[in-house]
Amino acid sequence: MPSEFTGKHVTVAGLGVSGVPAAKVLHGLGARVTVVNDGxxxxxxxxxxxxxxxxxxVRLGDGDxxxxxxxxxxxxxxxxxTKPLFTAAGQAGVPVWGDVELAWRLRGLDGRExxxxxxxxxxxxxxxxxxxLASILKAAGLRTAAVGNIGVSLLDAVTGEEEYxxxxxxxxxxxxxxxxxxxxHSAAVLNLAPDHLDWHGSMEAYAADKGRIYEGNQVACVYNVADKATEDLVRAADVEEGCRAVGFTLGTPGPSQLGVVEGLLVDRAFVEDRHKNAQELAEVTDVxxxxxxxxxxxxxxxxLARAYGVSAAAVRDGLRAFTPDAHRIAHVADVDGVAYVDDSKATNTHATEASLAAYESIVWIAGGLAKGATFDELVAGAATRLRGAVLIGADRALIREALARHAPEVPVVDLDRTDTGAMLQAVQEARRLARPGDTVxxxxxxxxxxxxxNYNQRGDAFAQAVRELGA
Structure with missing residues (x-):
């Protein structure tokens, strides 16, 4: 069946996890496809x-x-x-889409809703x-999948045989x-902190791209009450009439918010008379x-699930059924009364701040490639929780200097090595610093x-080192 792509000259920029599927889909739709790739x-x-x-x-070695x-x-x-390819496209009036844009435009092409x-x-x-979210939706009996930057490819989800x-x-x-x-339908921005600024050019540009997720939302723009920048993005968005701003907070929720009350997750957004009523969704211990x-x-x-009409019971059941991926604040073992926790996925200061806030007394293993980050604010906020710190990696001096400025009483072990085996020594040094009741x-x-x-291998090395402690 002819499509808008039949006979169209389409250039796919980049091979890999998104480029190859895009090229195949476009070719199948009758486009004349050329793939360019730097490598x-x-x-x-x-x-x-x-x-x-x-x-x-396919043209290899010439992506510009x-x-x-x-x-x-x-x-x-x-x-x-800023790549020359896109500069040339702009000068020639050629539109540039990502794989997400392509997937969005291909929805319903086969006649399905x-x-x-x-x-x-x-x-x-x-x-x-x-x-x-996917676990909650499945608990509600809906056909769904976690897609996009994870799980099922978006192109496969919108063009494949499985219906959602x-x-x-x-x-x-x-x-x-x-x-x-x-x-x-509805969207959430969880938080905003400096990241990928070399790609976006500025924090303002980074935030603006994140804010695109709210454009045209139909039912709810979900934002973080504790992070005003996310609410600012909601205010700036052009949404469909009737779309609501819905906040989430770790405190007691106000009207049009979800939050926490006496160990319960509660909803005051998707209930009748939200000024007076609240709906219990789950217990904190269900997470x-x-x-x-x-x-x-x-x-x-x-x-987001409630915006789609999912019941409170399905929220509870979906959260109970959910198991987090490895290396995300994962408890590895208890050794001599000390808990060992792997949050190797905390690759920036914002993620690490949240991780440090989860424990009362910590021996912190940190370091690696800083990617331009500074650590003063992170260390100052966590100083009272630190029993000690063990530093590894190429940019550990930046963390050591921040500790000297903001937590000078905290003992620091600086491991002057960047080989993979350094993790075993780091865990051994952390054990020496820790006391029963602490978290490494x-x-x-x-x-x-x-x-x-990658962070997976780093987390695996930590877990293996912990297992050797308990052997």
Whole structure:
């Protein structure tokens, strides 16, 4: 069946997890597809051969030149807007979409009723919140999936054979930048803190791209009461008439908010006479783990689910059924009365601040690649909770200096090594500093690539070192 893409010259920018599926879908819709890619390594050549066998043109090692005749670019989300390819596209009047924009425009192309999107973004907590949301929606008996930046590919979700009632969609700032026509049923911005500023150019540009998630919302814009910047994005958004601002808070909720009262998650947004009434949704202990930032994630997920009409019982059952991914404030073991917790996913200061706030007395293992971050505010806020600190990684001196300024009484072990085996020594030093009742917390506040392949390998090394302690 002919489509708007039949015969259209489309350039796909970038191979990989989004580029290859986009190229295949567009080719299947009759487009004349050219893929351009910066790299020319073995993996890229393998992917290129697969696409070329279908009749797709692939140009490796040249991601900056606009192919002649291009009428549309579909880009991988990570490609910076400043790339020469996009400058040339702008000069030629060629639109640029991301894979999310392409997926949005392909909904319903097969004649099926498109599934609404419940969308989530934020600097931290996106994946956990979307997974919680999907668990709640499933508990309500709805056909759903966690998609977008995680789980099922969005393109597969909208073009595949499986039918969905509603989708729980994680969106990064990169993806939102390239998704101008996205209009969600309801959306949440969990929090905003400086991140990816080298890509966006400024905090203002980063926040503006996050705020795109609220554009055209139909039912609810869910925001974080404790983070005024998220509410500001709601106020700036152009939404459908009748769409409501719904806050979530760790305190007692006001009207049109979800919050916490005496150990209960409660809803004063999606109830009759919300000025007087509240609906119990779940107990704090139904959330795994019940750390403050994770309670906030649960409230955001509950807000989106309630905006879609899900019952309070399904919220409770979905939260109880949810199991967090590895390396997200995961309890590894107790050794000699000390808890060992792996939050290797805390790769920036905002995530680490939330992690440190979850425990009363901490031996903190931190360090890695700082990515331009500073640590004074983080250390000053956590100083009273720190029993000690063990520092690893290339930029550990930045954390050591912040500790000297804001927590000079806290003993610090500075491990002058960046090999993978340093983690075993770090855990041994942390054990020496810890006392019964303490928590040894791996929350690095830094990226992992100076020592490890990724945060998963770093967390695995920590867990293995802890197991060796207890052996």
């Amino acid at each position: 020319d390594d073995e993996r890229a050549r393998t992917q290129a051969a697969e696409l070329e066998a279908l009749g797709v043109t 030149t606009l192919p002649e005749g291009t009428e549309l670019i579909v880009t991988a989300p990570g490609w910076k807007p 498109p599934a609404p999107w419940l969308a989530v973004t934020g600097t931290n907590g996106k994946t956990t919140t979307v997974q919680m 009632d509603v989708l729980a969609v994680e969106l990064s700032s990169y993806q939102l930048h390239w998704a101008p026509s996205l209009r969600a 795994d783990p019940p750390a403050p930032h994770n309670i906030a994630n649960a409230l955001a997920a509950a807000g 917390l791996l929350a690095p506040a830094c990226a992992s690539m100076d020592m490890f392949t």
